[in-house]
Amino acid sequence: MLPLNGMLVVSVEQAVSAPFATRQLADLGARVIKVERPDGGDFARGYDRSVRGLASHFVWLNRSKESVAVDLKSGQGRQVVERLVATADVFVQNLAPGAAARLGLDAPTLIERHPELVAVDLSGYGAVGPYRDKRAYDLLVQSEAGLASVTGTPEDPVKAGIPVADIAAGMYVLTGVLSALLRRERGGGGAALPVTMFDSVVEWMGHQVQHALHTGEQLPRMGLSHAAIAPYDRYPTADGAQVLLGIQNDREWRRLAADLLGRPELGTDPAYATNVARTANRAAVDALVAEATARLSADELIKRLDAARIASARLNEVPEVVAHPQLAARDRWRDVDSPVGPLRTLLPPVVFAADPPRMAAVPALGEHTDAVLTELGYGATEIARLRAAGAVG
Numbered sequence: 009m010l011p012l013n014g015m016l017v018v019s020v021e022q023a024v025s026a027p028f029a030t031r032q033l034a035d036l037g038a039r040v041i042k043v044e045r046p047d048g049g050d051f052a053r054g055y056d057r058s059v060r061g062l063a064s065h066f067v068w069l070n071r072s073k074e075s076v077a078v079d080l081k082s083g084q085g086r087q088v089v090e091r092l093v094a095t096a097d098v099f100v101q102n103l104a105p106g107a108a109a110r111l112g113l114d115a116p117t118l119i120e121r122h123p124e125l126v127a128v129d130l131s132g133y134g135a136v137g138p139y140r141d142k143r144a145y146d147l148l149v150q151s152e153a154g155l156a157s158v159t160g161t162p163e164d165p166v167k168a169g170i171p172v173a174d175i176a177a178g179m180y181v182l183t184g185v186l187s188a189l190l191r192r193e194r195g196g197g198g199a200a201l202p203v204t205m206f207d208s209v210v211e212w213m214g215h216q217v218q219h220a221l222h223t224g225e226q227l228p229r230m231g232l233s234h235a236a237i238a239p240y241d242r243y244p245t246a247d248g249a250q251v252l253l254g255i256q257n258d259r260e261w262r263r264l265a266a267d268l269l270g271r272p273e274l275g276t277d278p279a280y281a282t283n284v285a286r287t288a289n290r291a292a293v294d295a296l297v298a299e300a301t302a303r304l305s306a307d308e309l310i311k312r313l314d315a316a317r318i319a320s321a322r323l324n325e326v327p328e329v330v331a332h333p334q335l336a337a338r339d340r341w342r343d344v345d346s347p348v349g350p351l352r353t354l355l356p357p358v359v360f361a362a363d364p365p366r367m368a369a370v371p372a373l374g375e376h377t378d379a380v381l382t383e384l385g386y387g388a389t390e391i392a393r394l395r396a397a398g399a400v401g
Contacts, residue, residue: 009037009363010036010037010360010363010365010366011036011037011360012033012036012037012038012189013037013038014037015033015037015038015039015097015098015189016038016039016041016095016096016097016098017030017033017034017038017039017040017041017096017097017098017099017100018040018041018043018089018092018093018096018098018099018100019040019041019042019043019099019100019101020043020080020089020099020100020101020102020103020108020113021042021043021050021100021101021102022044022050022051022052022102022103023050023051023052023065023102023174024052024065024069024146024171024174024175024178025102025130025173025174025175025177025178025181025205026100026101026102026128026130026178026181027042027050027052027069027070027178028069028174028175028178028179029100029128029130029177029178029179029181029182029185030042030073030100031069031070031071031072031073032178032182032356033098033182033185034071034072034073034366034368035072035356035365035366035367036365036366037363037366038097038098039074040072040073040074041073041074041076041092041096041376041380042070042073042074042075042076042371043076043078043080043089043092044075044076044077044078044373044374045077045078045079045080045401046077046078046079046373046374046398046400046401047401048373049075049077049373049374050066050070052065052066052069053066053373059348059351060348060349060351061348062346062347062348062351062370066370067346067351067353067370068353070370070371071344071353071367071368071369071370072344072366072367072368072369073370073371074371074375074376074379074380075371075372075373075374075375075376075377076088076092076374076376076377076380076381076400077373077374077377077400077401078377078399078400078401079398079399079400079401080111080113082397082398082399084394084397084399085394085399085400086111086112088381088384088386088394088399088400089113090112091384091385092380092384093113093118093122093125094121094122095384096122096125097124097125097126097189098125098126098127098128098185098189099113099115099118099125099126099127099128100127100128100130100181100185101113101114101128101129101130102130102131104143105131105132105133105140105141105142105143106141108129109135114127114129114135115127115128115129115200115201115202116200118200119198119199119200122198123197123198124192124197124198125198126185126188126189126192126198126199126201127198127199127200127201128181128184128185128201128202128203129200129201129202129203130177130178130181130203130204130205131144131202131203131204131205132144132148132149132204132205132206133204133205133206134202134204134206134207135202139152139206144173144205144206146167146171146172146173146174146205147167149173149205149206149209150167150168150172150173150209151167152206153173153206153209153210153213154209154210154213154216154217155167155168155172155173155209155212155213157226157229158213158216158226158227158229159229160229160231161229161231162228162229162230162231165229172209172212173205173206173208173209174205176205176208176209176211176212177203177204177205177208179208180203180207180208181201181203184201184203185201188201232252232323233290234254236283236287237254237255237256237283237287238255238283238286238287238289238290238293238294239253239254239255239264239286239290239293239294239297240253240254240255241253241294241297242323243294243297243298243301243302244298244301244302245301245302245304245305245306245309246302246303246304246305246308247305247306249305249306249322249323250306250322250323251301251306251309251310251313251320251321251322251323252320252321252322252323253297253301253313253318253319253320254319254320255283255286255318256319257283258281258282258283260317260318261274261275261280261281261283261286262275262276263316263317263318264297264316264318265280267312267315267316267318268297268300268301268312268313268316268318269296269297269300270300271296274296279292280293306322310322335354340354340355341353341354341355342354342355342367344367344368344369344370345368345369345370346369346370347370347371347372347375351370353367355367373401374400374401377400377401378391381394381400
């Protein structure tokens with residue numbers, strides 16, 4: 009049995025952060041009802057059309073959910089959601105700043121009405137402080153939290169190529185909800201959980217924050233290299249591919265010097281023998297390594313590094329990752345249904361050996377509206393009136 013079987017999650021969600029959290033709750037067995045606007049739904053549905061007409065973000069984040077189309081600006085629509093929340097174990101929202109409070113769907117308000125509910129307010133910066141009303145998109149939070157300043161080359165800061173701020177916040181929603189449900193099972197009652205994208209990324213900045221806190225300085229941007237370790241970078245090969253290798257200690261450097269560079273004396277040379285020395289002489293170290301790697305094909309180089317017990321990786325592009333032999337060997341791909349037919353997708357990273365994750369369909373907008381309303385006690389005539397009034401789609 010999956011651990012969240014029998015749990016009902018209601019989410020007024022859009023974009024990436026909240027959907028990322030609730031999809032994982034669905035993977036773990038929860039029933040997730042996604043409340044969307046009737047006029048287009050979650051705006052991530054419109055990001056692109058690359059998945060046979062569906063948006064890649066939406067397909068990634070919304071399998072195994074039920075879509076209910078409700079106009080929250082309508083009093084009748086809000087009544088529908090209030091009745092739905094009254095049946096829920098968990099409620100998650102990531103509306104624009106202040107919107108949930110105006111609708112009476114913020115976590116503190118909901119907990120007053122439903123003391124056993126786990127309610128999450130997911131925002132960019134939180135409900136207090138000078139940034140409380142600022143809109144927060146992934147790029148903006150990466151920049152505000154300092155992540156962009158430490159990512160990129162020495163010349164140019166860049167954002168991460170995936171929505172790190174959204175994913176970080178979604179992960180903390182997931183862990184917060186699971187912790188709150190365990191607390192409730194132990195008699196602790198419900199919980200109101202504020203989670204922000206900004207706090208999540210600042211937490212992930214980790215050693216960078218500690219370094220700045222205690223030195224007043226920022227570590228330099230290093231591209232694919234490392235500010236405190238050498239050699240640690242990408243290096244050329246004879247067939248034009250690029251291979252990354254990283255030396256974590258002086259024993260590994262001695263093996264690299266002997267087995268790849270063919271110069272065992274460099275293992276004890278004072279200019280190279282310690283990581284402190286190699287970091288100070290980074291340019292010379294990189295030149296020595298690049299000269300050796302450029303003589304070998306990528307396959308030959310990785311074989312030599314593996315034999316020497318030196319960590320390495322190919323600099324793969326995404327299509328190469330899709331075809332990666334490790335994913336195939338571990339049977340990581342599955343098909344899920346969707347409005348355009350079966351779609352290939354990955355298993356979640358955590359899988360219970362005896363209980364496969366829930367991998368149900370990606371929903372069409374409003375696909376489950378009538379069924380959910382019927383469960384809530386609305387009759388066919390009443391549903392028709394709600395639809396005629398524009399309260400549901």
